[in-house]
Amino acid sequence: MTYGAAFWADSVNEEMCALNFDDSKAMTAEKRRALFSRLIETPQIGWMVKLISSQEIGQKMLRRVPVSLNAISHDCAMELVSLALKDGAKITKVTTGRVWRAENAAQRA
16 A cells, blocks of 8 residues: 655645645546656655555554554554654645544554
8 A cells, every 4th residue: 555645835725725736546647647747846845755565554454453455544544644744744734645533543543
């Protein structure tokens, strides 16, 4: 699985939202490629990705106490935020995909 994060300054939020980035699972491969090109050509956007192998996902989900895919996704999102903070990003707001709910995130914190 591939997880990604993008971030930008509050001062350009409206401009960045107008670029129409959305949940990549709902896009065609062609649109995904076009948006990736736009992403790397837009200097106001910082971004990072994390890849999780099927082997790692399987190992976590098959433990005696299994780790759900939602929990794996949550942990990945938190890792990406932590890495951005470590790299100097000043994060004031985080918006996530639809995979996990805020109340579940609070339980994992």
